[in-house]
Amino acid sequence: MISLVTDKNEMFFLPSDPYAARITALLDTYGTERSFAMFWVQRVDKLPVAAIGRVDGNMTLCCTENTDFEELSCFINTVGFSSVTFDVQFAERLGITPQKISYTVKYKGNAERYNGELLFDYDKKEIYSLLCECGFELGDYGAFLSDVCARLNKSTASFAAVESEGKLCACAFALFEGQKSVLLGAVATNPAVRGRGYASKLVGTLAEMKKDKDVYLFCRNDGLAAFYAKIGFEIIGKWAVYSV
Numbered sequence: 001m002i003s004l005v006t007d008k009n010e011m012f013f014l015p016s017d018p019y020a021a022r023i024t025a026l027l028d029t030y031g032t033e034r035s036f037a038m039f040w041v042q043r044v045d046k047l048p049v050a051a052i053g054r055v056d057g058n059m060t061l062c063c064t065e066n067t068d069f070e071e072l073s074c075f076i077n078t079v080g081f082s083s084v085t086f087d088v089q090f091a092e093r094l095g096i097t098p099q100k101i102s103y104t105v106k107y108k109g110n111a112e113r114y115n116g117e118l119l120f121d122y123d124k125k126e127i128y129s130l131l132c133e134c135g136f137e138l139g140d141y142g143a144f145l146s147d148v149c150a151r152l153n154k155s156t157a158s159f160a161a162v163e164s165e166g167k168l169c170a171c172a173f174a175l176f177e178g179q180k181s182v183l184l185g186a187v188a189t190n191p192a193v194r195g196r197g198y199a200s201k202l203v204g205t206l207a208e209m210k211k212d213k214d215v216y217l218f219c220r221n222d223g224l225a226a227f228y229a230k231i232g233f234e235i236i237g238k239w240a241v242y243s244v
Contacts (some may be wrong), residue, residue: 003074004050005039006032011179013048017240018216019087020105021178025156028178030055040075041232044068057082057141061090065154069093074126088240097238103225105233107215111204112231118205119161124148126168127161134188159186160206162198170198174206181214204231215236 005011008027014020023096030037041051050067052075053060059081063072071097076084086094088101128144138144150156159173170193173186184206189199207215216238219225223234 002030002040002042002071005041005184010063011039014051014062014182015064016154016214017062017087018176018181018183018218019060019085020051020182021181021216022085022176023051023062024178024180025176025183026053026055026060027153027177029151029154029156034092035042035128038079038098042068042072042075042233052076054081056147059084061086061094061160062109063090063094083241085239085241088238091240095165095240096240097135098227098242100241101238102222103235103237104237105170105217105219105225105228106236107124107207107217108212108232108234109211110232112201113208114160114162114198114201116162118202119163120158122161122171124158127159127171128188129242130168130171130188133191137188137190139170140212156207160202164193169193170202172199172202172206174210175209177213181216183216184210200227202223207232 011027014024026037027039032039037055039056040052041048044066047063050072052064053143059076061084063086088098091098122147128138128141129182131138156177157173157175158173161171162169171191172184175185176183184203187199187203217228217233
């Protein structure tokens with residue numbers, strides 16, 4: 001049975017993984033009474049076995065081996081989504097052929113911290129522009145600002161930025177700070193200053209700052225796994241996205 005979440009405590013069963021980080025961070029941000037942000041739990045024999053989060057049509061699935069995939073697949077197609085993110089190992093059982101797959105990495109420790117000045121508050125327009133310049137598909141600025149500020153204000157996200165000669169040169173986010181785990185991402189460096197170690201040290205610094213929880217990151221492409229391995233991350237699987 002799949003039922004709507006009415007109490008955040010219903011999500012405490014979730015494991016420490018990047019999908020749970022995303023779902024619980026969004027739940028802590030938006031609560032259970034927003035029509036654009038909805039959360040569900042699947043139970044089998046009264047035990048919780050999967051969680052679903054959907055914000056503005058973007059869905060995240062956190063599945064286990066005990067998930068009833070036939071019911072879950074029917075449910076998500078019935079309620080609808082614009083995109084769905086999940087662990088690729090469950091793709092066949094969900095009946096989904098992903099359009100994008102890449103590595104999931106987990107922080108194992110001892111990254112080099114950035115020894116210069118880190119900025120934890122910065123002009124969001126400049127952050128947005130840098131991310132767009134680096135190929136991130138963010139939609140319009142208004143939607144980006146609303147979502148990011150909502151999470152920053154609830155402490156379910158944070159970021160760090162670095163300037164060089166008064167100009168933004170790199171940024172990295174703890175995109176989703178969940179109950180037991182954190183998902184990093186939105187790592188970007190101005191093309192003019194690449195190769196100077198800004199991105200690696202920013203990510204390493206954030207990972208060290210958040211390591212009281214398990215820290216994960218979705219690689220944007222397979223080639224980045226080697227880059228993150230140098231900072232102390234290890235491949236643990238693959239994430240997948242399907243968009244309609």
